[in-house]
Amino acid sequence: MANTNVNENIEQAQQQFASIFVGPARSIAGKMLDYTQKLTNVQREAFDTYSEIGFHQMRSALEIRNSEDLRSYVEEQQEAAKKVGEQMKSDMEKVSSINQEFMQQSQELTQNAMQRGQEAAQQNMDRGQQRLQEVVKEGEKEVDKTAQDAKSTSKK
Numbered sequence: 067m068a069n070t071n072v073n074e075n076i077e078q079a080q081q082q083f084a085s086i087f088v089g090p091a092r093s094i095a096g097k098m099l100d101y102t103q104k105l106t107n108v109q110r111e112a113f114d115t116y117s118e119i120g121f122h123q124m125r126s127a128l129e130i131r132n133s134e135d136l137r138s139y140v141e142e143q144q145e146a147a148k149k150v151g152e153q154m155k156s157d158m159e160k161v162s163s164i165n166q167e168f169m170q171q172s173q174e175l176t177q178n179a180m181q182r183g184q185e186a187a188q189q190n191m192d193r194g195q196q197r198l199q200e201v202v203k204e205g206e207k208e209v210d211k212t213a214q215d216a217k218s219t220s221k222k
Contacts, residue, residue, distance in 0.1 A: 082186045090179035101168040112157045
């Protein structure tokens with residue numbers, strides 16, 4: 067009986083450990099991987115966009131042959147600067163959104179893990195109290211039996 071209780075306790079402890087720590091750790095690792103991938107994609111897209119703008123401007127500079135081409139190039143530079151500013155704003159909004167999403171998901175996972183931990187601790191306390199009551203009852207029965215045996219021995 068005692069060995070069965072020990073095995074049950076070990077099994078339950080392993081399940082609680084998996085539920086409280088391992089599962090959430092895997093979930094957080096998955097969320098971190100998704101987060102990193104999203105940030106990398108934003109950075110890659112931004113690099114592509116900025117590179118395209120830069121190469122276009124360099125090619126335009128190579129096409130300058132006269133003052134009219136220079137004037138067009140300067141106007142194009144202003145438009146390129148505006149485009150870069152808009153792109154930077156868009157990129158920052160994307161990164162901010164990704165950060166907020168990750169923080170929210172992380173907070174939810176942490177809260178869920180904490181709640182499972184609290185529930186497991188309460189279950190363990192309840193089981194411990196129940197087991198203590200059982201041991202006390204068993205002890206009382208032993209005391210009563212010993213008292214009965216002592217009474218019957220003293221009558222003889």
